[in-house]
Amino acid sequence: MKGYQKVQVVAIGLCLSVLAGGRAEAFTFTRIADSNNAVGIGVLSNFKSFVQGFSTPWSHSNWDWSIQSPNSPPQGLAINNSGQVAFFADLKTGGRGLFINAGGSNKTVASNINSQFSNFGQGLSLNEKGEIAFFGNLNTGGQNILIGQGTTTNYTIIASTNGQYSSFGQGLSLNDSKEVAFFAALDAGGAEIFKSNGTATTKITSCSLTSINGSGVECPIDAQRPSISNDGTVAFTSDSGVFTSKDGVTTNNIMSDPGSFATGRYHDASINNSGRVVYRTGLNSWYNTAAILSSNQTNTSIIAGNTAPLHSVSRSPSINNNGEVAFMGEWGEIFGIFTGMPDILSPKYNGDIDKARADMLARDKVIRVGDTLFGSKVTALSMDRESMNDKCQIAFWAQLESGIEGIYRADPGQGQCQTNPLMPDAVHDPAGTNGLIYQFINQPGRVWYDPPSATGFTYKMASDSLFTSILNLPGGFDSAFTVSVGDTVLGQFTGGDSVNFVSLLGSGVKEFSITGISVDPTNPDVFPIKLDFDTDLASFDMYTLGYQESDPKKVPEPSSVLGLLAFGALGALTLRKRQQKLAAQSCR
DSSP states (O other): OOOOOOOOOOOOSSEEEEOOOOOOOOOEEEEEEEOOOOTTSSSOOOEEEEOOOSBOSSSHHHHOGGGSOTTSOOOOEEEOTTOOEEEEEEETTSOEEEEEEETTEEEEEEESSSSSEEEEEEEEEEOTTSOEEEEEEETTSSEEEEEEOSSSSOOEEEEETTTTEEEEEEEEEEOTTSOEEEEEEETTSOEEEEEEOSSOEEEOOOOSSOOGGGOOTTOSOOSOOOEEOTTSOEEEEETTEEEEESSSSSEEEEEOOTTTBOTTOOEEEEEOTTSOEEEEEOBSSSTTOOEEEEEOSSEEEEEEESSTTOSEEOSOOEEOTTSOEEEEEEETTEEEEESOOOOTTSTTTTTOHHHHHHHHHHHTEEEETTOEETTEEEEEEEBOTBOBOTTOOEEEEEEETTSOEEEEEEEOOTTSSTTSOBOOSEEEOOTTOSSOEEEEEEEESSEEEOOOOOSEEEEEEOSSOOEEEEEEOOSOOSSOEEEEETTEEEEEEOTTOOEEHHHHHSSOBSEEEEEOOOOOTTSOOOOOEEEEESSSEEEEEEEEEOOOOOOOEEOOOOSSGGGSOOGGGOOOEEEEEETTEEEEEEEO
16 A cells, blocks of 8 residues: 555644644646647647547437547547646647657657658557557558657557458557557457557457357457556456456456346446456436446446436546546536536435535536636536546646637645545544544545544544445555444445445444554555535544454345436445345445
8 A cells, every 4th residue: 555645643641733634625727738829838839739538528429439520539648647648639730649748848759740650540548657559540551559658769569450450449558568458350350359568469358259158248349448457457348248357268247237237338448457447338227328337346336327416427437546536427518527426315415406516516526618727718628538647637638718729637636536635633642542533623525534544443423414425445455444334344345435324224324434454553554535424514533443353244235236226316336246246235
């Protein structure tokens, strides 16, 4: 577990210290590159326009890329943990290029001006080394998958249509070992998903011959964009669900629930380095319903759906290595980029859509149409599945009312990210207790809080409020956490999971505990957590714990996803998959 911040206290009597806990802050913005001709803005102004990411507002083009405008199809954008941003842009002097912004300057990675490339295919992927995978359409004919890095020479060729492949599908994914996952049609017929470093190639799927183990579970695959993690695991979608495989032999079923989700409606699986996959899928309960989910092999969380307080959600959500998710959402003619969605069924809202929407705008919004960005109103937005890094910085495309368009970066304010949580307001060491008490006073819900490190914590309300949800557990830990309310164990959870007390227990709770935190108390790391309450503000205490031993009761699980899902007022659920069947565990 990587340490982010630590609380230091000095024992002076009963009350040890009062800390500058702070208040939640909104995102701020940085210009990466745009078409502004103004002098003194600190960036090059030779850019004419910028190519969008694959996640755009809901429309027919968002459901079917084949009918998008041929003049400006999405090609992707990406950001890494160093803050480098990769994007495609057209120049005022003519031509299109692939660029990387590093340290405030834009470098050309590839261009179709006086080069080997006539143009570029749909997709790019950026790793932590600043290397970019992309499709290069060759002047001599055919298309290559290549890796470049801040220069217009010395490309690594990963795959080519001048070999066994007849064409490549949209999108690709690059890890830090220079392995690229891609979809390709074969000269011999059929189409498969592969990973390759240019020397060694692994066929991940087996749809052209026989299905995995003869079951047909992973086939047919569509031309959806596969994704690869640093350990070489590839995530992909088929008509029947979401799957992962590292060797092309063993295939893991991440999500397959025909009783809840529609066949053929799984899109754009994206895997992080912890093995959690985010994707969009559609419910089979009625037409044109969709949801964004994140899953590992044991738990699934529904992040958002096209119900109140949103009207729709788009493809290509982004997940970072801590399990945090950013996505495009829309209601009416207004759409934006968000990091979560309130549960309209929560007692806090009691069906009040306007209140839930106001809370979402205050806590979960990154930016939306109508907001002011660098002096002009935003008129259009897009992002992509590699748009958010582990610091919750989000790279996005925006068009402004002034006619300017460009690539920008959103930087999280305090409380908006696991790496930037709110700190305690005060810390006490009361007589007769086994540990310190860390106090948060009159704080809002739907933000991250940061206690000190220990082997476990109890969270106890100090105000007339209830905890309604753990919206997000932190990533970066090697083992699962145990969440309990009194003697009742709600289950074991990992980074990116959510736990909804109202769905599981019928109401919010005054107190809960988390144990099984694998850190060394002599060299502590933080354990940030994202919480929600049944009131706008709440005060609560956090007690440090040692390891607890108990034989508590287990919570029975409903038999299907829809057992707890009232999708007409969707928030988000945490689901436990048992023997390839999903049982609803919690809703946020």
